[in-house]
Amino acid sequence: xxxxxILILGIxxxxxxxxxxxxxxxxxxxxxxxxxxxxxxxxxxxxxxxxGEAQPVQEMESFSMEKNGKTYSLSVYLSPRRMKGTANxxxxxxxxVRFSSTGRIRKMSSSAKKNSAGGSDFSYADMGDGGxxxxxxxxxxxxxxxxxxGEVCHRIELNASDSGAPYEKMVVFVTKDTYRYMKIDYYExxxxxKSMIFSDYRTVNGKDYPFAYVMTNHxxxxxxxxxxxxFEVNSNKVQDRYFTTGYLESIR
Amino acid sequence: xxxxxxxxxxxxxxxxxxFSQVNFSGSADIAFTANIPEAADYSSxxxxxxxxxxxxLKDIGISSSFIAKLxxxxxxxxxxxxxxxxxxxxxxxxxxxxxxxxxxxxTFSPEYLAxxxxxxxxxxTIFSLDLMRxxxxxxxxxxxxxxxxxxxxxxxxxxxxxxxxxxxxxxxxTDPDAAMRGVDGLSFKIYMGNIAALKIYGILPRxxxxxxxxxxxxxxxxxxxxxxxxxxxxxxxxxDYDNSAGSDAYTPSIGTGFMADLFxxxxxxxxxxxxxxxxxxxxxxxxxxxxxxxxxxxxxxLEYTFGFELYAVLEYFYNGEGYNKAERSLFEASLTxxxxxSDLFSIYSPGYFAQHYIMINLMxxxxxxxxxxxxxxxxSPDSGALTLMPxxxxxxxxxxxxxxxxxxMFDLYSSDFSEVTGLPVKHVINTVFTYSY
Numbered sequence: 001x002x003x004x005x006i007l008i009l010g011i012x013x014x015x016x017x018x019x020x021x022x023x024x025x026x027x028x029x030x031x032x033x034x035x036x037x038x039x040x041x042x043x044x045x046x047x048x049x050x051x052g053e054a055q056p057v058q059e060m061e062s063f064s065m066e067k068n069g070k071t072y073s074l075s076v077y078l079s080p081r082r083m084k085g086t087a088n089x090x091x092x093x094x095x096x097v098r099f100s101s102t103g104r105i106r107k108m109s110s111s112a113k114k115n116s117a118g119g120s121d122f123s124y125a126d127m128g129d130g131g132x133x134x135x136x137x138x139x140x141x142x143x144x145x146x147x148x149x150g151e152v153c154h155r156i157e158l159n160a161s162d163s164g165a166p167y168e169k170m171v172v173f174v175t176k177d178t179y180r181y182m183k184i185d186y187y188e189x190x191x192x193x194k195s196m197i198f199s200d201y202r203t204v205n206g207k208d209y210p211f212a213y214v215m216t217n218h219x220x221x222x223x224x225x226x227x228x229x230x231f232e233v234n235s236n237k238v239q240d241r242y243f244t245t246g247y248l249e250s251i252r
Numbered sequence: 253x254x255x256x257x258x259x260x261x262x263x264x265x266x267x268x269x270x271f272s273q274v275n276f277s278g279s280a281d282i283a284f285t286a287n288i289p290e291a292a293d294y295s296s297x298x299x300x301x302x303x304x305x306x307x308x309l310k311d312i313g314i315s316s317s318f319i320a321k322l323x324x325x326x327x328x329x330x331x332x333x334x335x336x337x338x339x340x341x342x343x344x345x346x347x348x349x350x351x352x353x354x355x356x357x358x359t360f361s362p363e364y365l366a367x368x369x370x371x372x373x374x375x376x377t378i379f380s381l382d383l384m385r386x387x388x389x390x391x392x393x394x395x396x397x398x399x400x401x402x403x404x405x406x407x408x409x410x411x412x413x414x415x416x417x418x419x420x421x422x423x424x425x426t427d428p429d430a431a432m433r434g435v436d437g438l439s440f441k442i443y444m445g446n447i448a449a450l451k452i453y454g455i456l457p458r459x460x461x462x463x464x465x466x467x468x469x470x471x472x473x474x475x476x477x478x479x480x481x482x483x484x485x486x487x488x489x490x491x492d493y494d495n496s497a498g499s500d501a502y503t504p505s506i507g508t509g510f511m512a513d514l515f516x517x518x519x520x521x522x523x524x525x526x527x528x529x530x531x532x533x534x535x536x537x538x539x540x541x542x543x544x545x546x547x548x549x550x551x552x553x554l555e556y557t558f559g560f561e562l563y564a565v566l567e568y569f570y571n572g573e574g575y576n577k578a579e580r581s582l583f584e585a586s587l588t589x590x591x592x593x594s595d596l597f598s599i600y601s602p603g604y605f606a607q608h609y610i611m612i613n614l615m616x617x618x619x620x621x622x623x624x625x626x627x628x629x630x631x632s633p634d635s636g637a638l639t640l641m642p643x644x645x646x647x648x649x650x651x652x653x654x655x656x657x658x659x660x661m662f663d664l665y666s667s668d669f670s671e672v673t674g675l676p677v678k679h680v681i682n683t684v685f686t687y688s689y
Contacts (some may be wrong), residue, residue, distance in 0.1 A: 050620055080651060080688075081277055081650070081651050081688040081689055082647075082651055082688040084275075085323075091479075094479070094484075102406070103406070105406075106409075107409065107511050108518065109555055111518075111556050111557040111558075115557050115561050222620070243446065246441050246443055246451075249389075249404075250389045251330075252324070
């Protein structure tokens, strides 16, 4: 009798764990839908604050596309003048950079993706990944709930399941009623190295998308605020030919 | 007639773009250079007449340059015009040219004295306006584009050297990020999805607008690039009608290059075969001739970005057009016999004189204090030339920066003649202030 009880309890525990993992996947899948779009075009302004002091605003134009299971992204700096014309093209894990001073295109190793983009608290991977959703290279586990910015959220741990995952772990907070990402904590070597908080959600083409987000660095006194000016899903401004090194050469 | 057609084509293509979005940008530099001579008289083997400091090198040099970029574009077309206004110290060159090698120092000829007076009155520098780019790119379809005019054709994977870059002048490995003048040509690009891209181009003679050209004078090249996840591969070829017999910097060539990403490390290589050399070799006297056999050059390198933002590049370059020990000795003998003529000067360039080079480049951005640290070292194991180039750049604002750099050149093998041996100045401290607008 005791053995049976233990067996049933074990099966129930495993089933609950399985069901909760499945639920976690469903939650992040729903939250990811905001970031998934066939062709996304956006312009944004990024301000880095170092020890509370604002640095020159960086303006950027971004294109992203999902096609045949591959994620494509292109970011082009519009300002400041010193960086104008600098562009990053990412196709899955491959990265090419156009240097505005010479117009030269250089393919970079994937190690560069983890590093700061333009001195901000975002990495190249933060800026380029995400077209398939934040959880694409991670295994989600539901670990509870917390209130973030007044919203009750699911707390879900995303553990890296792919060698190409830029972080070993992320903890995401997704609102229970609207499935919006409210906060992401990024972990490296077991430590929470930075956190991103989303705000100013607006509905575009039936999807909720954050028009403002802040990345706070926990390893140094630095913070980066991004304000999205234009956001278009299934935009005709995004064309296949933009995601080629040939197009990088023609960027001005 | 041909000239008119070409002009019309350029005007027609550019006018389409000029009515779209137009951007004006660029940078202005002012540089202060401190030369630290080996000896007070600056005497060197490159003094054209063997007299102390006849080249007129000063302790401190000041120079300025101005780059203006006019860019326009819309969905299908882009137009670029880059102008570079630079100041050149012409006075010393005029004086050197006017010097009569037969005269007895310190007695100067009337011609030399007249040039000296002229330089004193008019100044010893001139400004030169160089057209770096003037091109229009048109997407004829999503998979097919055409670019006409003076354009950049930079290619390859190497940081300091690009053996498979057949269309451009040689890149300076001690300043590989410097903006380079484009080449005049017409190029077509065909994109086969994201898997492959084909570029075919023709390079036009520089005097096309004044004298036209014959069809056989067009030099042609092609480049086929294959993209795979984590791996890129290029095949390149170049055809030169005169088979290097002329005085230009082109030879028939074939080459291949690749870059592979393994565990986050970028491994890359380039290999090229050239039918003949682009530079002359000396016979120890006044004789200069190009090699005509096939010459092999290759590059191997790796690059990695560490978690603390340090970007590191390590490269080895085998220069098939470089001089071996015996050829360097002949070169030295020719210098002694002829003096530093311009032909010999052009050969005596850092990173291309010997046959073997190793380079390391480290760049550490310090974003918190708006500073970039850079260190490059280039060593030639066969000639013993070592060049060290540490620099620090500070951004005063988003558009204004200052760079302090030291260039030190060392001749490690005293028994061998290297690209450092004959230089009158081997240590230079350079400060450059740049405003971007």
